[in-house]
Amino acid sequence: MHRLLLAALLFLCTPPALTAQAGSQAGAQATSLRAEIEAVNRGMEAAFAKGDLLGVARFYADDAVLMGPDGERVRGRAEIDRYWTGIRNPRRWTLEALDVGGSATEAYQLGRSSLVQLSDGKERTSVTDFIVIWKRRPGGEWRIAVDMWPGSAP
Amino acid sequence: MRPARWGLALAVAGLAACGDASAQQGMPRAELRRELEAATAAMERDFARGDMLAVARAYADDAQMIPPSGHEPIRGRAALDRFWRKLEHPRSWRMETLDWGGARDEAWQLVRSTMVEGTEASPRPAVVRCLLVWRRESGGAWRIHLDMWTNEERSWHASH
Numbered sequence: 318m319h320r321l322l323l324a325a326l327l328f329l330c331t332p333p334a335l336t337a338q339a340g341s342q343a344g345a346q347a348t349s350l351r352a353e354i355e356a357v358n359r360g361m362e363a364a365f366a367k368g369d370l371l372g373v374a375r376f377y378a379d380d381a382v383l384m385g386p387d388g389e390r391v392r393g394r395a396e397i398d399r400y401w402t403g404i405r406n407p408r409r410w411t412l413e414a415l416d417v418g419g420s421a422t423e424a425y426q427l428g429r430s431s432l433v434q435l436s437d438g439k440e441r442t443s444v445t446d447f448i449v450i451w452k453r454r455p456g457g458e459w460r461i462a463v464d465m466w467p468g469s470a471p
Numbered sequence: 472m473r474p475a476r477w478g479l480a481l482a483v484a485g486l487a488a489c490g491d492a493s494a495q496q497g498m499p500r501a502e503l504r505r506e507l508e509a510a511t512a513a514m515e516r517d518f519a520r521g522d523m524l525a526v527a528r529a530y531a532d533d534a535q536m537i538p539p540s541g542h543e544p545i546r547g548r549a550a551l552d553r554f555w556r557k558l559e560h561p562r563s564w565r566m567e568t569l570d571w572g573g574a575r576d577e578a579w580q581l582v583r584s585t586m587v588e589g590t591e592a593s594p595r596p597a598v599v600r601c602l603l604v605w606r607r608e609s610g611g612a613w614r615i616h617l618d619m620w621t622n623e624e625r626s627w628h629a630s631h
Contacts (some may be wrong), residue, residue, distance in 0.1 A: 337608070351558030382570075382581075384600055384602075384621050385621065386539055386540060386622065387539075387621075387622055387624070388621075388622055388623055388624045389621075392590070396533060416531050416617070418577050418604070418606075418616075419573065419574070419577055420573070420574040420577070423572050423574070423579075424572055425577075425579055425617070427535075427537075427604075427617055427619075446537055446544075446619070448537075448602050448604065448617060448619045448621075450579055450602075451571065452572075458629055462572075463570065463579075463581060463602065465602045465619055466599070466619070466621075467537055467538060467539040467540065467619055467620065467621050468539055469538050469540070469541040470539060470542070471539060
C-alpha cells in the first residue's frame with residue numbers, strides 16, 4: 318500500500334509528469350481567466366447599453382486610476398463616477414479581449430473598445446485599444462485597478 | 472524497515488517539490504519591484520550609452536508596443552529593433568515606478584518615463600506614462616510583453 322502510494326507520488330512529481338501537469342493546469346487556468354474577464358466585459362457592456370453609467374463605474378476599484386490620451390487622468394471613486402456619468406447619450410459598447418494573462422488574483426487585459434454614442438441624432442463610434450489591470454476582491458469579483466487607453470487617430 | 476523509511480523520506484521530498492511548484496506562483500511585492508526596476512535600470516543604462524539594440528532586446532520577440540493617438544502598434548522582433556534603432560541622439564532616460572503588481576512569471580508596472588533625445592544644444596525631453604506587462608522567460612530574465620503609453624501632458628494638436 319505504502320509502496321503504491323510512494324510510486325504514485327514519485328510519478329506525479331517527476332519532472333516530465335510535473336511539467337505536463339503544470340502545463341495543462343496553466344492552459345486551463347489561462348482559458349478560465351480569459352472566460353472570467355470576458356464575462357465581466359459583458360457585464361460592463363450591458364450596463365452601458367441600458368444607460369447605467371454608474372453601474373459601469375462600479376466595475377472600477379475605489380482607488381482605480383484611468384489614464385487617457387493627452388494627459389487625461391481620473392483617480393478615485395468620485396472622479397471615476399463623474400467621468401462615466403458624464404458620458405452623454407450612450408448607445409452600445411463592445412469590448413474585445415485581444416490578450417489576457419495573469420494569475421487568479423491579478424490579471425491584465427489588452428483589449429479593443431468600440432463605444433457608440435448618439436451625437437446630433439447620429440451614432441458616433443470611438444475605437445481605441447486599452448490595457449486594463451484587474452484585481453480580484455476578497456469577495457471574488459474582479460475590479461479594474463488601472464485602465465490606460467492611448468486614444469484613436471486624430 | 473530501512474527501505475520503508477527511505478521511501479517515506481522520498482515521498483516527503485516529492486511532496487515538498489510539488490509544494491514549491493505552486494508556491495512559486497506568488498512573490499513578495501518588494502522583491503518583484505526590485506526585479507522590475509533592475510530591468511528598467513538596465514534599459515536606462517543601455518539607452519544612455521546609445522545601445523539601442525540592447526534596449527530593444529528588453530522586449531520579447533513577440534512583444535507589442537502601442538503608441539498614443541491611434542498610431543500603428545509595433546509588433547515583433549524586426550519592428551521592435553527598427554523602432555529603437557531609429558532613435559537618434561539618445562541622451563538620458565529615467566523610468567520611475569508609480570505602481571506594480573503580478574506574480575513570479577507575469578507582472579505589470581506603471582512608470583513615468585522621462586526620455587531625453589537630441590543634441591546637447593537642443594535636447595528634447597518627452598514625458599509619458601507607460602503601462603508595461605512583463606513576462607519572465609525560461610532563462611529567468613524579465614522581458615516586456617506589452618508596452619502602452621500615453622502623453623503625460625496635453626499635446627499641441629489636442630489643445631489647438
